[in-house]
Amino acid sequence: MQIHLKALGCRLNEAEIENWAADFQSQGHNLTEQPDNADLIVINTCAVTNEAVKKSRQLIRRSHRNNPKAKLVVSGCYASLNPELEKDIPAIDMLVANHDKDKLVERVNQELALEAMPGIATEPEEAALFKRGRNRAFIKIQDGCRYRCTFCIVTVARGAERSIKLRDITTQINKLHDQGIKEVVLTGVHVGGYGSDIGSDLYSLINTILLDTDIPRLRLASIEPWDLPDNFYDLFENPRLMPHIHLPLQSGSDAILKRMARRCKTNDFKQLVMKARSEVDDFNVTTDIIVGFPGESEYEWQKSLDFIEEIGFSHIHIFPYSPRSGTRAADMDEQVSAAIKKARCQQLHLLANKIRTEFLQKQINKEFPVLFEGTYTAGKDIASGYTTNFLRVQLPLTDELSVENDIKKVRISALTQDNDGLLAELTNTI
DSSP: OOEEEEEESSHHHHHHHHHHHHHHHTTTTTEEOOOOOOEEEEEEESSSHHHHHHHHHHHHHHHHOOOTTTTEEEEEHHHHHHHHHHHHHHTTTTOGGGGGGGGGHHHHHHHOOOOOOOGOOTTTTTOOHHTEEEEEEEEEOOESSOOOOTOOOOOOOOOOOEEHHHHHHHHHHHHHHHTTTEEHHHHHSGGGGGGTTOOOOHHHHHHHHHOOOOOOOEEEEBGGGGOOOOGGGGGSTTTTTTTTEEEEOBSSOOHHHHTTTSSSSHHHHHHHHHHHHHTTTTTTTEEEEEOTTTTTTHHHHHHHHHHHHHTOOSEEEEOOOOOOOSSGGGGGSSSSOOOHHHHHHHHHHHHHHHEEEEETTTTTTTEEEEEEEEEEEESEEEEEEEEETEEEEEEETTOOOOOOOOOOOOEEEEOOOSSSEEEEEEEHHH
């Protein structure tokens, strides 16, 4: 059968569909990037904001409308928060809640009676993910979260913390490396909570991965700032651990952080970033900011802007606050108007672009190893990839040079025309 997999939202959803892809192929099914040609469509939905819910519903309906003959399986946070979704959208053939995700392929094969030809099953050395043209793999290390930030519906949808066994993680990484993957990203709902249920922790996991695998590049996805132990940055002495962390700040105002039930104040956050930048060369910090949280005054908003500028993030994910039923914040007084949220988002976008440009300019003349992921043509061939500290680089190619899925050392020469990336030239091969 031809199977199309689609994820909305977080990197954890991406990691899960990569696992499903490998499992479907191992049972003799083929993957397709074209949903209109698929016999089965699997959608991993998101519900982190009202906009994510809207996109999830639209994708489900559009997938059925464009290919009504395909079986339709829906999973993810939107599906988990709406157990009656099949009644609302009758086109859905199967709903798989988050707690049952690990059995999705098994359930689909059994309940939808998929037909497969064993003769076309994935060969032992062939990775579904790599066949789809990927150079980087997302590795799910845990699910669920013990905390209850007042704005977050994901902890409700994902449930209690559950960690993947360390040996299973290293085995998966080694298999992917054997199949050609050069970089893996550790992801989960609460990455810093890894091991809380199995007598381990994130430091031990990273240290073991660096010892028991030869993967060239290891990254962390989003991690809460309060989860970093004092010795955490010692791990970056190993150059295979990439010097970039996405630390969600959410607000630069301590009063708003308190209303959010965040466990890190602005001064604590600042100390973490200063420590990272002082101990690890070229360390890059990116973040999330929620704009217009209930009760956010103009004074608190200005304090937030000042703090964001002081820290100097290279990239900011900006989210206008969206009330989610089932969270405490949805019932808070002083909800901020849509007009104010829009104006503040525009203000933050301008600041974020300014900070990013300043950060990128500081990279000029520095040298970095870059994992090149692909090539495109813009008058001439351009290779595109990421530095160790997760900055996108463009490399003009000459003499039919191919660098795809290679790690090459480059010197940063300038900013791209849109000031959103870096131009580079080769120095020598690593």
